[in-house]
Amino acid sequence: MPNSPIISIVVADDHLFFREGLINVLKSKKRFEVVGIAGNGKELIELVSKHKPTLAIVDIGMPVMNGIEATKMIMAMEYKTEVIALSMHTEEAIIFKMLEAGAKGYLEKNISKEELFIAIESVIDYNQFYFPESSTTSMFRLMKKLSFSPYPKPSVLFSERELEIVSLVCQDFSSKEIASSLSLSNRTIETHRVNIMQKMNVKSVAGMVAYACTKGLVQL
Amino acid sequence: MPNSPIISIVVADDHLFFREGLINVLKSKKRFEVVGIAGNGKELIELVSKHKPTLAIVDIGMPVMNGIEATKMIMAMEYKTEVIALSMHTEEAIIFKMLEAGAKGYLEKNISKEELFIAIESVIDYNQFYFPESSTTSMFRLMKKLSFSPYPKPSVLFSERELEIVSLVCQDFSSKEIASSLSLSNRTIETHRVNIMQKMNVKSVAGMVAYACTKGLVQL
DNA sequence: CGTTTTTTCCGTATTACTACTGAAAGCAAA
DNA sequence: TTTGCTTTCAGTAGTAATACGGAAAAAACG
Numbered sequence: 001m002p003n004s005p006i007i008s009i010v011v012a013d014d015h016l017f018f019r020e021g022l023i024n025v026l027k028s029k030k031r032f033e034v035v036g037i038a039g040n041g042k043e044l045i046e047l048v049s050k051h052k053p054t055l056a057i058v059d060i061g062m063p064v065m066n067g068i069e070a071t072k073m074i075m076a077m078e079y080k081t082e083v084i085a086l087s088m089h090t091e092e093a094i095i096f097k098m099l100e101a102g103a104k105g106y107l108e109k110n111i112s113k114e115e116l117f118i119a120i121e122s123v124i125d126y127n128q129f130y131f132p133e134s135s136t137t138s139m140f141r142l143m144k145k146l147s148f149s150p151y152p153k154p155s156v157l158f159s160e161r162e163l164e165i166v167s168l169v170c171q172d173f174s175s176k177e178i179a180s181s182l183s184l185s186n187r188t189i190e191t192h193r194v195n196i197m198q199k200m201n202v203k204s205v206a207g208m209v210a211y212a213c214t215k216g217l218v219q220l
Numbered sequence: 221m222p223n224s225p226i227i228s229i230v231v232a233d234d235h236l237f238f239r240e241g242l243i244n245v246l247k248s249k250k251r252f253e254v255v256g257i258a259g260n261g262k263e264l265i266e267l268v269s270k271h272k273p274t275l276a277i278v279d280i281g282m283p284v285m286n287g288i289e290a291t292k293m294i295m296a297m298e299y300k301t302e303v304i305a306l307s308m309h310t311e312e313a314i315i316f317k318m319l320e321a322g323a324k325g326y327l328e329k330n331i332s333k334e335e336l337f338i339a340i341e342s343v344i345d346y347n348q349f350y351f352p353e354s355s356t357t358s359m360f361r362l363m364k365k366l367s368f369s370p371y372p373k374p375s376v377l378f379s380e381r382e383l384e385i386v387s388l389v390c391q392d393f394s395s396k397e398i399a400s401s402l403s404l405s406n407r408t409i410e411t412h413r414v415n416i417m418q419k420m421n422v423k424s425v426a427g428m429v430a431y432a433c434t435k436g437l438v439q440l
Numbered sequence: 441c442g443t444t445t446t447t448t449c450c451g452t453a454t455t456a457c458t459a460c461t462g463a464a465a466g467c468a469a470a
Numbered sequence: 471t472t473t474g475c476t477t478t479c480a481g482t483a484g485t486a487a488t489a490c491g492g493a494a495a496a497a498a499c500g
Contacts, residue, residue, distance in 0.1 A: 159476060172427030174456070187479050194458070195476095204486085205457075206425045207392030213433035379446060394486065408448050414488070424456085425487075446497070456487065465478075470471100 007124055010036035010051060012044035012070070013059040013086065018109065022057065025113050032120070041065025045073045052079040055124060058103070059086045060094055068094075068101050075102035082123050084130070105130035125216075158199065163217060165192045170209050170218045227344055230256035230271060232264035232290070233279040233306065238329065242277065245333050252340070261285025265293045272299040275344060278323070279306045280314055288314075288321045295322035302343050304350070325350035378419065383437060385412045390429050390438045 009032055013019040019037060026032040036047035040062045048056055056074060060067040071083045084105035085098040095106050104123045107116065107130075119130040158166065168178045175189040182189075197203070200211045212218045229252055233239040239257060246252040256267035262284045268276055276294060280287040291303045304325035305318040315326050324343045327336065327350075339350040378386065388398045395409040402409075417423070420431045432438045 161477065169426050170430045172422050172424055172430065174424065176456085184477090185479055187481095188477075190457075191479075192477085197458085202392050203458090204392055204394065204425070206389050206429050209426050209429035210390045210392065210433065213430065381447065396486080404447090405449055407450060410487075411449075412447085417488085423488090442500095444497100444499080446495105448495070449493080451491085452489100453491105454487100454489075456485105458485070459483080461481080461483105463479085465476100467476080468474090470473075 006033050007031055007055055007120065008033045008035045008051065008053040010034075010038065010044065010047045010053045010056045010081075012038040012041065012047075012056065012062065012067070014039050014062045015059075022116075025116060028113070029117065041067060041070035044070045048074050048081050049077060053081055055120060056081050056083050057086060058083055060098055061088070068097050071098060071101040071103050084119060084123060099129075158196065158217070162192055162196050162199075165189060166196060166208065166212050167218045169193070169205060170212050226253050227251055227275055227340065228253045228255045228271065228273040230254075230258065230264065230267045230273045230276045230301075232258040232261065232267075232276065232282065232287070234259050234282045235279075242336075245336060248333070249337065261287060261290035264290045268294050268301050269297060273301055275340060276301050276303050277306060278303055280318055281308070288317050291318060291321040291323050304339060304343060319349075378416065378437070382412055382416050382419075385409060386416060386428065386432050387438045389413070389425060390432050 009026060011019060011022055011026070011034060013022065016039075019039075023034050023037065026034050035051045035053050038044035038047050041058075042064045044056065044058060044062075045065070047053075056071075058067040058071060062070075067085060071085070074081055074083055082105075083101075083103040084107060085095065085103040086107055086109055087094060087098075088109050090108060098106060105119050107119055111119075122130045164182075165178060168181070173181070175193065176186055178184075179186045179189045193205075193208075197208055200208055202208050202211055229246060231239060231242055231246070231254060233242065236259075239259070243254050243257065246254050255271045255273050258264040258267050260282045261278075264276065264278060264282075265285070267273075276291075278287040278291060282290075287305060291305070294301050294303055302325075303321075303323040304327060305315065305323040306327050306329055307314060307318075308329050310328060318326060325339050327339055331339075342350045384402075385398060388401070393401070395413065396406055398404075399406040399409045413425075413428075417428055420428055422428050422431055
């Protein structure tokens with residue numbers, strides 16, 4: 001999913017080396033912006049409430065406040081920051097608690113860059129849960145199945161501007177309103193609409209909004 | 221959810237008395253239409269493939285073919301028939317297998333009419349999983365949480381005609397097209413659109429489609 | 441049977457959207 | 471540097487949708 005909005009991330013882990021490594025990996029993709037680094041759960045919730053990031057990557061075992069408690073507190077905040085849990089080993093009971101607390105994904109610490117990216121995009125772009133392949137207990141198999149992506153991936157790519165306009169259209173704003181709110185010409189918006197509808201292969205706004213909803217282009 | 225489309229149902233249970241009782245209860249609501257009655261899994265899949273019902277209410281323990289196998293086969297069909305499982309007792313392992321097979325709900329046989337109706341509407345209207353309150357093991361607590369309704373209930377009621385038109389609008393049909401496909405005047409459709417938008421409190425088609433998607437008025 | 445809701449239909453006017461053009465500036469990749 | 475994509479803007483025209491009105495038949499409900 002190129003041309004996607006920036007994902008701001010807060011990272012929490014009590015191991016300096018791992019933390020730094022993780023941050024470096026995240027920084028290698030320009031879509032990811034690390035806005036905060038925490039060494040324990042308390043720091044984490046402070047950073048999350050301060051920066052309201054899109055995502056928090058949270059180690060489960062941390063001093064002062066563990067990842068489970070911290071996740072619960074993050075979930076209680078009004079801003080919707082997603083949480084992906086990190087753990088050294090696959091301990092089913094712990095992962096379970098983390099998911100109950102509200103985490104949307106779980107990762108072992110020895111994963112590859114690629115798996116990390118996939119996990120983040122699954123959770124953020126496609127609003128799905130993410131579990132590692134190694135967790136093959138029956139409960140996880142079932143949960144994987146139940147938490148399939150509700151959105152089939154769109155087959156075409158939309159630019160950031162286009163996604164912005166789609167989103168505003170879905171919020172019931174007219175072209176004029178969108179134009180003035182973005183300080184652009186009405187004709188610019190109309191051109192975008194035409195292009196968007198062509199890409200979607202639909203005939204009218206109705207089809208455009210329906211497409212956006214079903215493909216998960218907008219989160220309403 | 222009054223003014224909702226008819227739900228066609230196939231019932232499968234090997235106990236005559238229970239089966240008849242269930243059918244009578246279903247018939248007490250005019251929204252439910254029992255289109256088939258099966259005494260075992262084999263009959264069930266024949267009836268489902270013949271009638272393509274909205275819902276199948278399936279006993280787990282049946283001769284010839286049990287509910288789990290039958291559910292798997294129903295899920296493999298192209299038509300999307302939902303399955304609600306029935307069981308005598310709450311046996312976690314069995315329920316688990318049933319959910320893995322693709323059932324969206326589970327009910328004990330000693331439930332009330334009201335609970336049955338709620339279960340059906342949860343599964344059909346709101347696309348959510350349904351578990352009985354009595355299953356309070358941690359796994360079910362979590363699964364309940366994960367399978368919350370993605371759709372907040374609409375606060376207004378729409379007539380069948382209105383829902384029909386909403387659905388067609390969401391499918392990118394213009395008023396003219398809808399008018400001719402329903403053999404109605406263009407003005408009739410336009411009037412409906414106005415009424416619908418007033419009820420939804422939106423300003424344009426875009427808002428209408430977005431409302432329909434978020435409230436689950438249409439299944440796209 | 442009366443009441444209410446639903447469904448049907450119309451005129452007029454205005455606004456919004458879509459179709460068909462065309463084009464220039466910016467930016468990034470090849 | 472050329473190529474391509476994104477973003478910006480515009481004229482003209484036609485079509486669709488929305489905002490005001492108003493109204494009557496049909497069906498559902500008590």
